[in-house]
Amino acid sequence: GAGVSQTPSNKVTEKGKYVELRCDPISGHTALYWYRQSLGQGPEFLIYFQGTGAADDSGLPNDRFFAVRPEGSVSTLKIQRTERGDSAVYLCASSFFSGGAGTDTQYFGPGTRLTVL
């Protein structure tokens, strides 16, 4: 079936502009995660949703970053007043975990490469 999709695949913007990054999770997955990855580093957690609500947003670096998931499916990561330091690959992942033993396996999308000039 279809995996996690992210749009756009690449986004180039100017310092100070507003950007939106979209994530379409795997159908039926209730949890959705955002990470960002800088060159040579592992992905760094930003926020995750369980359903429509943000269950943990402690990874958002500051109040310029905001994410929504209004209907419990598609999510949008919004970045205001972009800075050059925001340049990175933004990854989305989704999972379905019904509880019990084991863990939730997160399935990642291909990412959006954001470049702030």
Add this chain to the structure above:
Amino acid sequence: LAKTTQPISMDSYEGQEVNITCSHNNIATNDYITWYQQFPSQGPRFIIQGYKTKVTNEVASLFIPADRKSSTLSLPRVSLSDTAVYYCLVVRGSTLGRLYFGRGTQLTVWP
């Protein structure tokens, strides 16, 4: 969650077996060891997970000793297409939550 330590890089040749060891000294009772693989310009991909002893799937094997303070990812007969970054993670069981990635191990397979 327990911090993981793994080599920054490894080199191998096609057809060889590759073993990547990860240490996680402070692993808790309810934690699992999980490995992800990441190719350039792609998101990480889950490859294997285990709790103890040995787990094998079509991609790799995972060996976990009784004390669970370390684990070894084994890739049999690697090919050029196995060149990637491999991440070892400790994941808490029975709950949702973030994944903690380190820098991973860059495996380069040479012809």
